[in-house]
Amino acid sequence: MIPSAFDYAAPETLAEALSLLGSAGDDVKLLAGGQSLIPVMKLRLADPSMVIDLGRIAELSGVRDDGDALLIGAMTPHHQVATDPLVAAHVPLLAKAAATVADPQVRHRGTFGGALVHADPAGDLPAPALAAGATFIIAGPGGERRVAAADFFQGYFSTAVGDGEILTHVRVPKYTGWGAHYEKFTRVAQQWSIVAVAAMVRVEGNSIAEARIGLTNMASTPLRATAVEEALAGSPLTLEAITAASAHAAEGSDPASDLNGDAAYRKHLAAVLTKRALVAAAGL
Template sequence: MIPAAFDYAAPTTVDEAVRALSEAGEDAKVLAGGQSLLPVLRMRLAAPSVVIDLGRIPELRGIRDDGDALVIGAMTTHYDVQRDQLVAEHAALLARATDTVADPQVRHRGTFGGSLAHADPAGDLPAPALALDAEMVIAGPGGRRTVPAAEFFQDFFTTSLAANEILVEVRVPKHTGWRAHYEKFNRVAQAWSMVAVAVTVRTEGDTIADARIALTNMAAIPVRATAVEQALIGRKAEAETIRAAAAHAAEGTSPTPDGNADVEYRQELARVLTGRAVSAVVSA
């Protein structure tokens, strides 16, 4: 299908982009990588009056070291995140999760910030961002503000971004030396995950000193598996410990049933995948 007619703007600075959004009002869409927006436009599920393309704003791209955190520009592609040495060293969970996103074509065009701002509950990057306590830096008419990942995701395809704001960059606290794994279950290759588990763990000898675990597609937003974390921290990285901890994975979740799986099946998947992911991490 062919999209409905719309005006097109391609600002070259963040200020220009914010101004264009403010002038367009709520009847505008922001184009990042376009891997989610373009199909929606073609199917006419959205018909904005203006599409604002962020692709010509250089400051929105790149990854840099900022002391105790990495700063990832919102327009940095999945491919660049996946291959970046800083990410591999200090935020391995992001590299692991990004490696599972769709296919190479999508990873070359899709963007890190675009995926987070889209807030698909089955998307692969919100849960790792939550597990790593990432912070979203948002620009709007009143300047910039920072929102933690735990507050950024609000509902299905809904974030704390206002209609006249854009996601500029993401600050990811360094987890240097932490092991990481992203365990994803889907029915066919390259499909959205039915359930996925993001795990990063810090060990001291054979003891789990700290653990961060978040679940994909187990609620309208990514959720932390805090009961699993608490059952792991301070204990030996043994099979029985992991099995007992993983049994708590579905606690506090509210998965949505659909044609792929009902609630009980997704809850069981969460438990099984959590056990697999933690086992993979501690045995690495």
């Protein structure tokens, strides 16, 4: 399958990319790892007249320590997020989720920021980013702005990144003393999540001090399982308490019905997977 013809530019700096983007008109696409964009271009579901490849901009790739947070470049490949020692030490939830994306070849090419801006409801990075309270750093013609995860995801394949803007980095707070797990439910290899749950738990003694939970594919955007988080705060660290709290996982969700399962099935999965994710994160 051959995409429609397009003009191509591969800038080497962010400033150059923004300038190209500003003068390219409406019919332009930014190319990150291309693991979602190239397939849809081959199917001609997207046929941009211009593609700006961000792959040569060194400043957009890599993970670095930023005090109380990590700064993850938007062009950092999934494989690097999954294996980076800083991510493993401070936000293991992201490493665990990145390791479940598609397959090894796709993880070598696909990028952290590309997947977040693509904002597929079944994608595996948005819910962990939401649960971890990430901040999205977006560059545009007027400079840089920062958007909280809760405001970043706006709908199906839709984010706060506007025309003429580029997601450059994601800032994720360090979590010390938290357990984390990403529980993904699929039926075949390399499948998108039917439902998945991202969970982080901070245990104090014999009780759960705090929990942060993100749900994948339970609405058009990732969701926080707020009712579960509230039920768990200060509760005893027992299977009974986790099971009771997890029953609230689907509250406020609005999952789609499709060939993989209807909405009621997804709501059932959300409770089951939340329990599994919490048990693993808490080390029960």
